[in-house]
Amino acid sequence: MRGTVKKSGSSWYVQFDLGKDPQTGKRKQKKKRGFKTQKEAQKYLNEQLNAIHKGTFFEPKDITFSEYVDYWFENYAVSNTSQKTMEVYSYIIKQHLKPSLGHFKISKLLPSHLQEYYSKKLKDGKIEGGGLSAQSVKHHHRLISKVLKDAVKWEFLTRNVAESVEPPKTKKTEMHTWDSYEVKTFLYSSRTSTYYWVYLTAIYTGMRRGEILGLRWQDVDFENHIIYVRQTMQPIINQGLTFKEPKSGKGRSITITPFLTKELKKLYKKQLENKLSFGSSYQDQGLVFSQVNGNPLQPSEVSKKFLKAIEAANLHRIRFHDLRHTHATLMLQQGVHPKVVSERLGHSTISITLDIYSHVLPNMQKEAANQFDQLLDSL
Template sequence: MKHHHRLIFKALIDAVKWHLIVRNVAEAVTPPKTRKVEMKTWDNEQVKIFLDVSKDSSYYPIFLTAINTGMRRGGVLGLRWQDIDFDNNIIYVRQSLQEVKKVGLTFKEPKSGKSRSISITPSLAKELKKIYKQQLTDKHLFGQGYQDLDLVFAQKNGKPIQPTEMARNYRKMVETSGLPYIRFHDLRHTHATLMLKQGIHPKVVSERLGHSTIGNTMDTYTHVLPK
């Protein structure tokens, strides 16, 4: 409702400026206050429990990457091999996989509108290299039937992973773990929260998350910053 009010308010401001109307009636309306949804995250121990339970899931590398990088779901599923620098252990977020109604799966630029780099740990790099070796085997098995989109996380035939299927498995893994449920997107918040609690500078966290300003990061995570 608040968003619609902003759109109408701006449209009528332009209409007054262009002498189409004499008054912006949206000025007489008080929009509702924004209600902040309480952020839910896991602590270090809960993260370990979840990763241990989901170890045998085919989506485990996706969960691991999301937790270790703070990338959005679309960014993880849209990650390509050309976007990974294994020499320096850096991931470049350059595209996002999105599910669009009546269109299907499509690739778009990141939500921030620009690419960014994220440093990764040697252990995560090792897991990603395992996937690369497995994909070489899959390419050999499928031959011309393999759809090579250069995706890091793909189906056996190379096609993009269905976000809804992955999300369904994620929910199942959380239920199996017995942990309090948090959304897949909350793995991003968990990553940021754990970094800030460890004393990592908010500017570093902000750049990893792809926030436009450090103020955005501070507003979102002030409650977890060390005193």
């Protein structure tokens, strides 16, 4: 299949061959105008020719939601999302969206169809029986909205019907953290565990589990007491463990305490001993936290061991991710500026930090008022 990009006045247009009409035998062509630049027109043409080659090209008036969502997945999700996100999208599309909404012509899809879909999923959306959570259905809504938003952009539709639908409201998840006494109790109890350094790093830095397990020795600056977060570990179905950029899309640096630096040096020495012990069979990947033979730690195993360590310490149960919340909460309670905490956590904006940890701020306000009162007490 061939196509051309041409200029007409101040804008550009594309024209490409759709093959022969099976009824008339004549060649069919499609033309699209209104591109501001040649580059924009060429990109559109390449996308359409690629879709024709793959057999996923459809005329907007004839396409079903099932056909379109396959087209969207091939032409957007595959090249614009991470492997993990793509897997999640693929599962939702195959298990939920296509069976329930796939038969509708995309041009005939109504807000009421989506509203009925959400209600049904809340009642009996699980494959094994029972309803999906409001949070899960909200994820479905976000995906549908994105899919239809692109349909408007690509001129399959004139409006996004998902914008007229109210997704289910979700309750804010209650945050569970430890205070300083509980942190000390836990670290003392788990001091002989092979995962001790993992727990210690999580508490002292607020790093995510994947960031901790993806940390390499080359990312640790012992001299200046800095950890550089440059990659994160992510388990991928059928691919095992992979490493990619951090969640924010860019790395960050975290200043660490002399105590954590000293403890990581101990771990480094222990790893050198393991290398000598295993010899050529040691799987050196440069990771700070690894199995005794050098292989990466399994994220799920780290979380399981963490829960067992909590039981052994006789503390109230929290998730591994809550160590990140614990780090942030303790820092804020000590009067550390929210901007600094935000940078340590890798939040894209300080507003995210303030929103998540708003429960800590009222106490900080009270303490600040008391300190100011003491400052001017002599007046």
